[in-house]
Structures are given as C-alpha cells and as structure tokens.
Amino acid sequence: MPVPVLKDEGAAARQTSRADPEEKxxxxxxxxxxxxxxxxxxxxxxxxxxxVIYRFVRNHTDxxxxxxxxxxxxxxxxxxxxxxxxxSPWMYRIAINLTLNHLKKRKLxxxxxxxxxxxxxDNPVDALEQYQTRRKVHQAIAKLPPKLRQVxxxxxxxxxxxxxxxxxxxIPIGTVMSRLSRxxxxxxxxxxxxx
Amino acid sequence: MNCxxxxxxxxxxxxxxxxxxQRREVESHLAECPHCQAKLAELSALDxxxxxxxxxxIPDPGKHYWHSFSDRITRKLIHGQTPIIRTHxxxxxxxxxxxxxxxxxxxxxxxxxxxxxxKKAPTKFTExxxxxxxxxxxxxxxxxxxxxxxxxxxxxxxDLNLSLDESAGGLLAGDIKEEVFMAxxxxxxxGAADIAASTGARKKDDAPIIxxxxxxxxxxxxxxxxxxxxxxxxxxxxxAKVAETPSGYADSEDKTLAGGTAAKETEETWGFDxxxxxxxxxxxxxxxxxxxxxxxxxVTVYRSSGDTSADSIALKNYRKQWEGKIFRERQxxxxxxxxxxxxx
Numbered sequence: 056m057p058v059p060v061l062k063d064e065g066a067a068a069r070q071t072s073r074a075d076p077e078e079k080x081x082x083x084x085x086x087x088x089x090x091x092x093x094x095x096x097x098x099x100x101x102x103x104x105x106x107v108i109y110r111f112v113r114n115h116t117d118x119x120x121x122x123x124x125x126x127x128x129x130x131x132x133x134x135x136x137x138x139x140x141x142x143s144p145w146m147y148r149i150a151i152n153l154t155l156n157h158l159k160k161r162k163l164x165x166x167x168x169x170x171x172x173x174x175x176x177d178n179p180v181d182a183l184e185q186y187q188t189r190r191k192v193h194q195a196i197a198k199l200p201p202k203l204r205q206v207x208x209x210x211x212x213x214x215x216x217x218x219x220x221x222x223x224x225x226i227p228i229g230t231v232m233s234r235l236s237r238x239x240x241x242x243x244x245x246x247x248x249x250x
Numbered sequence: 251m252n253c254x255x256x257x258x259x260x261x262x263x264x265x266x267x268x269x270x271x272q273r274r275e276v277e278s279h280l281a282e283c284p285h286c287q288a289k290l291a292e293l294s295a296l297d298x299x300x301x302x303x304x305x306x307x308i309p310d311p312g313k314h315y316w317h318s319f320s321d322r323i324t325r326k327l328i329h330g331q332t333p334i335i336r337t338h339x340x341x342x343x344x345x346x347x348x349x350x351x352x353x354x355x356x357x358x359x360x361x362x363x364x365x366x367x368x369k370k371a372p373t374k375f376t377e378x379x380x381x382x383x384x385x386x387x388x389x390x391x392x393x394x395x396x397x398x399x400x401x402x403x404x405x406x407x408x409d410l411n412l413s414l415d416e417s418a419g420g421l422l423a424g425d426i427k428e429e430v431f432m433a434x435x436x437x438x439x440x441g442a443a444d445i446a447a448s449t450g451a452r453k454k455d456d457a458p459i460i461x462x463x464x465x466x467x468x469x470x471x472x473x474x475x476x477x478x479x480x481x482x483x484x485x486x487x488x489x490a491k492v493a494e495t496p497s498g499y500a501d502s503e504d505k506t507l508a509g510g511t512a513a514k515e516t517e518e519t520w521g522f523d524x525x526x527x528x529x530x531x532x533x534x535x536x537x538x539x540x541x542x543x544x545x546x547x548x549v550t551v552y553r554s555s556g557d558t559s560a561d562s563i564a565l566k567n568y569r570k571q572w573e574g575k576i577f578r579e580r581q582x583x584x585x586x587x588x589x590x591x592x593x594x
Binding site: 098109243 | 271301308326
C-alpha cells in the first residue's frame with residue numbers, strides 16, 4: 056500500500072515562516088505594548104481571519120465579534136508569542152479555537168443566516184433549486200464532527216495546503232489527510248443524490 | 251500500481267499535494283483506468299458542489315467596515331474593553347443617573363399638570379355615559395365568507411399571518427395586512443383556464459381564486475340545513491375567500507357576481523373549521539403575487555411542505571397553470587396551500 060509522498064512538505068510552512076522584517080518589527084513593538092503597531096498587524100490579517108471565522112459561523116455578526124475578540128486575545132497573549140515563529144499560524148489558531156469554542160458553548164452548528172439571502176437567479180424554479188442545494192450542503196457540513204469539519208473548511212473553502220492546516224491545527228499531515236478523506240466520504244454519502 | 255494503490259493517492263493528487271514522481275504514476279494509471287477516472291471525477295464533483303452550495307464567495311462587509319476594523323480594535327485595547335459576544339456595556343454613574351432623573355422629572359410634570367384637570371373632572375358619570383362605556387363593542391362591518399370545509403386544505407392560521415378573534419368568531423380587520431385567499435391546488439378539470447376571470451368564466455364555481463359570494467338566502471339555507479354544504483352539493487366550488495377588509499375587495503365587481511345583495515355586506519358567516527386549524531407538516535404554502543395588470547408576477551414557496559422536491563413540483567405546476575392568465579385581483583399576494591398529495 057503506497058504512502059502518499061507530498062510535494063516538499065515543508066514548503067508551505069517555510070513560506071508562512073518566511074521572515075517579513077516589517078512584520079517582525081511590528082510584532083516586537085506590539086510585544087512592548089504598542090497598540091498602534093498591533094493595529095497595523097490587524098490590518099494585514101483582518102480579512103483572512105474574518106474569512107476563516109465566517110466559514111464556520113456563516114453570519115456577519117458573529118464573525119465580526121469573534122474576529123475582534125481573536126485579535127484582542129492575540130494582543131493580550133502576545134507576550135507568550137515567540138518571534139522566531141511566523142505570526143499567521145498562531146493568529147489563525149487563536150481565531151479557529153475561539154470560533155469552535157463559541158459554537159460549542161452556544162450549541163450551534165454553523166448558523167447560516169446567509170442561506171436565506173436573496174438567490175442570484177430571477178427564475179423562481181432555479182432559485183428554489185439553488186436554495187435547496189445550498190441548504191442540503193450546509194446541513195451536510197454542519198453534521199460533520201468538528202474535527203473533520205475544520206479540516207474540510209480550511210482545505211476546500213480556504214484552499215490551504217495540507218502542511219498549513221497541520222501547522223495551524225497542530226496535528227500531523229497524515230491526520231489532516233485522513234480527516235479530510237473521512238469528511239469527503241461522509242459528504243459523498245450525504246449528498247450523493249446531488250452529485 | 252493497481253487501482254487500490256491509486257485510490258490511496260487520489261485525494262492528495264486531486265488536492266495537488268503529491269510529489270512529481272507519484273503524480274506521474276497516478277496520471278499514467280488514470281489514462282488507462284476508467285474506474286479511477288470516475289473516482290477522481292467524483293472528488294471534483296463533490297468539491298464543486300460544496301463550493302457552489304456555499305454560493306461562492308463570502309459577502310464582503312464593505313470598505314468602511316475594513317477601514318474601521320483595526321481602529322475599533324485598538325480603541326478597545328486602549329480602553330481595556332473586552333468585546334466577547336456583546337452583552338452589555340458598563341455605564342458610568344453619570345449615564346446611569348440620566349434615565350432615573352429624567353423619569354423623576356416626567357412624573358413630577360404629569361402630577362403638576364393633572365392636578366387642575368382632576369379638580370375639574372366630574373365626580374359622577376351620567377347614566378348615558380355609563381351605558382356608552384359599558385355597551386358591548388360594535389360588530390365590525392368586516393364581511394366574512396362562509397367556508398366549505400371540504401374546500402380547505404389543511405393549514406395553520408398562524409402561518410397566514412392572521413389573527414383570530416375567538417370571541418367575535420372571526421378575523422380582526424385591523425390585523426389583516428393584505429387580502430388573503432385560499433384555494434386548493436389546481437387539479438384536472440379546474441385548471442388555469444378556470445382561474446382566469448378574463449376568459450369569461452365568471453361563474454363563481456369556475457373561478458378558484460375569485461371571491462365566492464353567497465346570497466343572504468344561501469346563508470340562511472345553510473344555517474337551516476347545517477353548518478356548511480358539502481363539496482358535492484356545491485358542484486365543485488374550488489375556492490374560499492377567507493376574509494377581507496371593508497376597504498378591500500368588496501367592490502362593485504363582486505356585487506355583480508353575487509347579484510348585488512346588499513344584505514351580504516354585513517353578513518358574518520365566517521367560521522373556522524377544525525380542519526383549518528389543524529397543522530399538517532406536509533402542507534406547504536405558495537405565495538402568488540399578482541401585478542397591477544392582473545398577471546402573475548411571482549410564485550414563491552412561502553412555507554415549505556417539508557419535502558423540497560414536493561415544493562419544487564408545486565412551484566412548477568402552479569407557474570405552468572397560471573402563467574399568461576389574467577387574474578381579477580390586482581397587486582395582491584395570494585397564499586395557496588398545497589400538499590404533497592396535490593402534486594401527484
């Protein structure tokens with residue numbers, strides 16, 4: 056049984072850790088309590104962090120609250136951040152953990168308010184079909200266990216390489232692959248009629 | 251490598267994660283193996299469905315949002331606020347006192363102003379005034395239509411945004427935001443041609459969406475015989491108008507249809523039957539919008555029947571039957587219940 060050999064597994068990690076002198080400076084200043092420097096870091100990552108959170112919560116209000124909270128927590132914990140490592144995986148880890156905890160506490164499974172948003176098609180039959188497909192997909196993803204869901208969301212929607220997912224979630228790449236495979240298998244069974 | 255080996259690599263190949271050597275091996279196998287090609291196609295189709303199902307991109311909150319995002323965070327950091335899922339803000343004492351003080355001032359003013367008024371107020375009511383005040387409320391002049399229980403499909407009053415005044419045995423006119431009609435789903439023999447008033451089929455039994463009028467004599471006879479006529483007795487009447495506001499649909503056109511019976515205007519023969527209140531999960535409601543020219547503007551699923559394919563079929567059927575026809579109603583929204591059985 057062949058084991059998949061991945062293309063230069065360290066590439067993605069190295070890419071994220073590639074030293075950006077300006078970012079390092081901002082991080083160093085932020086570590087000294089400089090909120091302005093941290094604000095500039097926020098500007099760099101705000102869209103990416105918001106997007107990842109949104110993928111899980113599927114509504115703007117929660118995504119906004121959680122994104123702000125994630126950055127504030129990052130700032131408060133920045134003393135513990137090691138400048139030798141890249142900032143983005145650390146930041147994503149805070150955001151994703153916060154989001155999953157939020158969903159767990161609220162006993163929510165990806166509350167999708169956008170599912171009700173106006174369909175793009177003017178044809179009511181198409182619009183209904185579009186709505187139904189969207190709802191089925193949403194329900195199928197929401198049914199996945201959180202560990203499978205997070206890997207799937209980061210791979211399929213955020214298009215992250217396996218190595219980056221492994222780094223952010225602090226799991227081996229093999230685990231990323233097996234979780235992804237299980238998630239896809241479950242979705243195939245659930246959504247088979249739409250394929 | 252055989253198919254089983256390739257399947258182990260297929261996901262990583264699909265995700266573009268395989269190293270070049272294994273990628274070439276997979277590609278050469280795929281070129282000759284329809285089975286593995288199908289497996290790969292399944293993976294692509296699934297990802298495509300997931301991305302389509304998510305309706306593509308995430309809605310952008312807008313430039314202003316992004317522009318102010320970091321400022322909001324730095325402000326919170328400076329002021330030491332923790333925003334975690336907004337609950338309430340801690341207000342300073344100054345702000346807490348404002349509503350209390352303004353409330354106290356308001357009470358004081360009310361007392362001061364009302365003292366002279368109270369002095370002038372009569373201590374006793376006259377008999378006439380007492381009679382006026384204690385008289386039962388006037389009957390509303392809302393005209394309600396009798397409903398043949400066989401004509402109604404099972405649905406729930408709450409879902410139609412109507413309020414039921416149990417004591418008056420009818421609907422409160424003030425609560426009706428728009429005219430609501432109910433008609434059973436079209437079936438063979440009572441199709442779109444019957445719906446269109448413009449076709450000349452103005453006999454009440456032929457027009458499912460047209461308000462059905464009863465003469466006072468009919469009402470009286472119904473009462474004497476029993477509660478309602480059966481479907482068979484009434485030669486397939488296919489609609490029931492639920493209620494209307496006084497300023498609404500009670501126009502001359504109706505009177506013509508009904509033979510101009512003025513007595514009807516005040517006739518309240520409405521009665522909710524048991525069936526109407528019974529909720530059935532399998533009952534859906536379509537919202538049919540009629541434009542100012544009387545043509546069908548839009549049909550949407552107002553409430554799902556619980557079976558998405560049944561919803562879809564109902565939507566298609568209704569559009570097919572009603573499109574191109576002229577309705578007597580203008581600029582109205584009609585709510586039409588349907589069930590999974592209707593679609594069969």
